[in-house]
Amino acid sequence: MSAGLVWVCVILGLGAVVVRRRTAAAAMVAAQSLCIGLAVSGLGSGGRAGDPLPGGGLILKAAAVAALLWWAIGRTRQPRPIGDDAGPAVNAALALALAAVLIWLVPVDAVGAPTPVRGGLAVLACGLVMAMMRRATLFTLMGLLVAENGVTIAALGGRHGLPGVVELGVAFDLTVLVAVAVAFQSRILGAFGTTDTTALRDLRD
Amino acid sequence: MTDALRLACIAAVAVPALAGLVAPLLGTPRAVQRLLVAAGAVGGAVGTGAGVWAMARGGQVVDGGWYRVDAPAGLFMLVIAVVGGVSAMLSPPYLARSVRSGSGALGSHRFYACAYLVFWAVLAAIPCIGNLGLAWLLLEGTTAASALLVAFTGSRQALEAGWKYLVLTSAGLSVALLGVVLLVVSGATRGDGLASLDFVHLGEGGSADIGLTRVALVLILVGVAAKAGWAPVHNWLPDAHSEAPPPVSALLSAATLPTVALVAWRVVDALAPVAGVGTVRTLMVGLGLASLAVAVPFLWRPMAWKRFLAYSSLEHMGVIAIGIGMQHRWAAAGVCIHVAAHAAAKALGFWTATPLLRYQPDAGRRSPRGLRNLDPTLAAGVVVSAGTLSGLPPSPLFASEMLILYSALVVGLPWVAVLMAVLLALGFVGIINVLVEAVPGRSVGRRPAVNAMLPLRAACWAVGAALAATALLAFAAPHSALATALLAGAA
Numbered sequence: 153m154s155a156g157l158v159w160v161c162v163i164l165g166l167g168a169v170v171v172r173r174r175t176a177a178a179a180m181v182a183a184q185s186l187c188i189g190l191a192v193s194g195l196g197s198g199g200r201a202g203d204p205l206p207g208g209g210l211i212l213k214a215a216a217v218a219a220l221l222w223w224a225i226g227r228t229r230q231p232r233p234i235g236d237d238a239g240p241a242v243n244a245a246l247a248l249a250l251a252a253v254l255i256w257l258v259p260v261d262a263v264g265a266p267t268p269v270r271g272g273l274a275v276l277a278c279g280l281v282m283a284m285m286r287r288a289t290l291f292t293l294m295g296l297l298v299a300e301n302g303v304t305i306a307a308l309g310g311r312h313g314l315p316g317v318v319e320l321g322v323a324f325d326l327t328v329l330v331a332v333a334v335a336f337q338s339r340i341l342g343a344f345g346t347t348d349t350t351a352l353r354d355l356r357d
Numbered sequence: 358m359t360d361a362l363r364l365a366c367i368a369a370v371a372v373p374a375l376a377g378l379v380a381p382l383l384g385t386p387r388a389v390q391r392l393l394v395a396a397g398a399v400g401g402a403v404g405t406g407a408g409v410w411a412m413a414r415g416g417q418v419v420d421g422g423w424y425r426v427d428a429p430a431g432l433f434m435l436v437i438a439v440v441g442g443v444s445a446m447l448s449p450p451y452l453a454r455s456v457r458s459g460s461g462a463l464g465s466h467r468f469y470a471c472a473y474l475v476f477w478a479v480l481a482a483i484p485c486i487g488n489l490g491l492a493w494l495l496l497e498g499t500t501a502a503s504a505l506l507v508a509f510t511g512s513r514q515a516l517e518a519g520w521k522y523l524v525l526t527s528a529g530l531s532v533a534l535l536g537v538v539l540l541v542v543s544g545a546t547r548g549d550g551l552a553s554l555d556f557v558h559l560g561e562g563g564s565a566d567i568g569l570t571r572v573a574l575v576l577i578l579v580g581v582a583a584k585a586g587w588a589p590v591h592n593w594l595p596d597a598h599s600e601a602p603p604p605v606s607a608l609l610s611a612a613t614l615p616t617v618a619l620v621a622w623r624v625v626d627a628l629a630p631v632a633g634v635g636t637v638r639t640l641m642v643g644l645g646l647a648s649l650a651v652a653v654p655f656l657w658r659p660m661a662w663k664r665f666l667a668y669s670s671l672e673h674m675g676v677i678a679i680g681i682g683m684q685h686r687w688a689a690a691g692v693c694i695h696v697a698a699h700a701a702a703k704a705l706g707f708w709t710a711t712p713l714l715r716y717q718p719d720a721g722r723r724s725p726r727g728l729r730n731l732d733p734t735l736a737a738g739v740v741v742s743a744g745t746l747s748g749l750p751p752s753p754l755f756a757s758e759m760l761i762l763y764s765a766l767v768v769g770l771p772w773v774a775v776l777m778a779v780l781l782a783l784g785f786v787g788i789i790n791v792l793v794e795a796v797p798g799r800s801v802g803r804r805p806a807v808n809a810m811l812p813l814r815a816a817c818w819a820v821g822a823a824l825a826a827t828a829l830l831a832f833a834a835p836h837s838a839l840a841t842a843l844l845a846g847a848a
Contacts, residue, residue: 257572269539273535276535283528293524296531302535307538310541314490315553317490318490325494326497332501332505336523339508340516343512344513344516355596
């Protein structure tokens with residue numbers, strides 16, 4: 153994966169952390185997934201030999217996930233956007249700080265291509281912050297997607313990356329998981345009248 | 358012989374999978390209930406046969422690269438088959454009185470049967486998988502089906518529990534996947550393609566970066582811990598187990614959690630030579646003691662029966678983690694016995710919950726009361742389950758905990774043995790306290806008809822017999838032929 157494409161993915165991840173609108177975040181997540189699919193298939197590999205089958209699978213996954221997200225957004229429209237406890241600047245700072253910590257903790261100097269691994273860790277950090285800090289359930293879901301994208305980018309730093317069967321399997325599993333999570337969205341909205349995760353705090357000991 | 362065992366393992370997965378695909382095509386709720394009973398009986402019998410057969414072969418391993426059938430795989434297949442099969446057969450009484458919000462009776466039945474049977478099938482495949490990448494995929498696969506089941510009733514609490522379970526376990530598995538990626542990147546694996554992630558090839562890469570391998574191991578264990586319910590990443594566990602339908606809770610608690618631990622066990626055994634036995638011990642003992650320390654205070658608090666069982670699962674997963682971390686043959690024997698006995702006792706506890714919640718609905722939100730006067734079978738189910746889970750001698754869990762404690766002394770970790778013993782003793786007192794409050798006293802609720810309790814009575818006898826047999830085996834371990842076989846397979 154070329155360094156330029158890694159940077160594009162990191163910026164898209166960071167963008168998804170800070171944007172207010174769900175549609176904008178969904179577009180960024182979909183674009184990031186598409187970039188990764190293109191990189192794995194060899195179109196944006198920057199030297200690494202492409203692997204058309206997993207690459208095609210990841211592109212298909214990007215399309216399916218985008219469609220599911222759009223469908224979920226359409227099904228769970230609410231009168232007012234759900235606010236967050238922290239502002240975009242705080243979320244961005246948290247994502248950058250977590251990325252720095254992860255890159256510092258994981259010793260990748262000896263790895264053949266450290267840039268994708270570091271970029272993947274940064275994207276993973278964005279995903280985790282998004283899942284933890286954003287209050288709308290759809291943002292939590294998109295955070296998980298961004299985190300998984302980060303892992304896929306990191307895998308491109310290895311000599312061979314993840315085995316193709318596993319990459320395809322991860323894409324399939326993730327699509328199924330997104331479908332299940334999308335099904336949860338409408339049921340949560342029906343039961344709670346909102347998709348704000350702060351409403352999901354009944355079960356405590 | 359090997360081909361026949363391979364076919365038996367495939368059949369153990371195929372029977373529930375095919376039944377799960379047929380379920381949405383059936384036309385009446387009664388037909389779906391019959392399918393669940395038939396699939397439970399056939400799938401359970403086939404899986405039990407395959408599991409016993411794999412264990413009986415002792416140290417002989419069927420190694421096909423990405424799949425691996427050995428004695429430990431046989432034990433876990435047996436556990437999954439018995440718990441999955443009996444839970445399927447006990448699902449109709451639950452379904453007869455529960456409807457998923459937004460669906461009719463037929464839709465609810467179809468949805469439940471399809472999701473349950475697919476969940477069971479995916480879970481049944483995991484013990485035979487000899488490849489970390491494929492094991493990860495199947496673990497993630499169980500999440501999707503089981504999250505839908507946790508939220509089956511559609512109540513606010515069930516939706517909250519299902520959502521938490523989906524998000525937290527998926528986030529954990531993402532972290533574990535990063536660990537797998539770093540393992541590949543670190544050069545700790547041998548070979549190319551899918552084979553590079555075979556458990557037997559992990560840690561065999563000649564040019565392994567030790568630091569990166571350790572980071573990868575930490576990430577894999579922390580990620581898997583979120584799915585196995587190990588503290589401090591266990592938050593979903595009490596909610597999911599208390600809100601899911603009781604047969605699903607049984608499969609989640611008695612079979613799924615230990616099966617996830619099996620994956621962690623295989624990773625730990627493979628990477629211990631590279632990452633260091635000390636690293637492995639620190640990680641697993643840390644997870645285990647944290648789980649025990651978090652669970653024990655909740656075992657003292659009066660709470661709903663299923664929620665109490667969930668915290669008991671956290672406690673027992675802690676014991677299993679410590680046993681895995683010891684990296685000693687006696688601890689390994691203890692873990693195997695613990696998995697089997699915990700599965701039997703915990704499953705019985707959740708199976709008891711269906712009639713308990715029907716005849717004493719308050720037990721869904723507070724601790725049960727006056728069970729002896731309400732119904733002797735209900736009281737027997739609770740006593741056998743909780744008594745065994747407390748580790749009361751001669752429970753097989755007492756023997757397994759002693760084996761793990763003793764191995765901690767043998768490997769030179771007396772402080773672990775002391776801490777574990779103190780926490781287990783506190784947990785024991787808490788559970789006995791719950792039993793004292795639940796069984797005697799004035800009957801609360803509606804008395805059940807005798808016929809309604811027949812399935813639970815049969816389950817009580819079967820579990821009692823299984824626990825007695827496990828206890829006999831446990832007190833013969835670690836020198837019994839079966840324990841030797843299990844250890845030979847684990848190595």
